[in-house]
Amino acid sequence: MKLDILVLAVHPDDAELGCSGTILKHIAEGKKVGIIDFTRGELGTRGTAETRDEEATDSAKILGLHVRENLRFKDGFFKNDEHHQLEVIKMIRKYQPEIVLSNALEDRHPDHGRAGDLANDACFYSGLSKVETEMDGVSQQPWRPALVLQYIQDRYLKPDVIIDITPFMDIKIKCIQAFKTQFYNPDQEDGPGTYISSPEFFDSVIGRAREMGKSIGATYAEGFTSRKLLGVNSLFDLK
Numbered sequence: 001m002k003l004d005i006l007v008l009a010v011h012p013d014d015a016e017l018g019c020s021g022t023i024l025k026h027i028a029e030g031k032k033v034g035i036i037d038f039t040r041g042e043l044g045t046r047g048t049a050e051t052r053d054e055e056a057t058d059s060a061k062i063l064g065l066h067v068r069e070n071l072r073f074k075d076g077f078f079k080n081d082e083h084h085q086l087e088v089i090k091m092i093r094k095y096q097p098e099i100v101l102s103n104a105l106e107d108r109h110p111d112h113g114r115a116g117d118l119a120n121d122a123c124f125y126s127g128l129s130k131v132e133t134e135m136d137g138v139s140q141q142p143w144r145p146a147l148v149l150q151y152i153q154d155r156y157l158k159p160d161v162i163i164d165i166t167p168f169m170d171i172k173i174k175c176i177q178a179f180k181t182q183f184y185n186p187d188q189e190d191g192p193g194t195y196i197s198s199p200e201f202f203d204s205v206i207g208r209a210r211e212m213g214k215s216i217g218a219t220y221a222e223g224f225t226s227r228k229l230l231g232v233n234s235l236f237d238l239k
Contacts, residue, residue: 001066004031006145008088010115011041011075012056013179017205018151019101019166020063021172021222027064028168034067035060036091039075046191047181049113059178067095076111080118081192086124090133093140102143105225108154115205116150120227123148149224156208160230161225162216169209169220176205 005026009015009166015023015035023033037056040049047055060068071087078084092100097142103112125131127144134140152159164174177182181191184199195201213219216239231239 014121024168
């Protein structure tokens with residue numbers, strides 16, 4: 001299946017927090033969107049790898065994703081090296097996305113920046129014919145996405161692109177709440193307190209969406225950064 005957008009996320013729930021509104025918006029427009037999670041989030045204080053698998057599946061149904069896979073890299077200890085790059089390249093070549101969305105290039109969690117660099121490097125090398133990969137015994141053809149953007153995560157970064165997600169904010173919240181072991185939910189029994197399990201953290205996610213929305217005259221929005229300069233065909237494409 002060829003995808004229009006492929007989201008690369010180091011932890012299950014990163015895509016939901018960072019760009020699920022954008023995912024929902026483009027699926028509503030008829031685009032095919034998928035998520036590749038790099039790890040199962042097994043180092044998380046709350047929940048287990050198995051519960052995270054279940055929660056990712058539940059969230060995928062809410063989002064209406066066309067595909068969701070997990071590469072099962074080692075949480076916290078994966079590297080941006082040849083082995084890991086080749087595994088990501090296989091996914092890029094498998095789904096041939098026009099656009100890739102990846103983790104922030106710098107953030108509070110050290111996995112995020114490393115995963116953002118891994119995704120960007122893999123997208124570049126995926127376009128080189130001398131980088132050879134195969135899947136199910138069949139050689140893959142080179143493929144380089146036309147655009148790679150990074151969603152903004154815990155740490156505020158000045159966005160290069162802001163997407164209005166106002167009609168989809170309620171569903172964004174639902175798909176985040178699908179990760180019931182991770183985030184604040186008054187109906188769930190409390191586990192060990194963590195940075196992301198507090199009600200204040202959940203409020204900050206909504207506040208960030210409001211902050212981004214205010215910048216473009218919308219109620220809620222999501223921001224993205226780009227390593228390269230972005231162009232438009234007309235000044236009237238800009239808001």
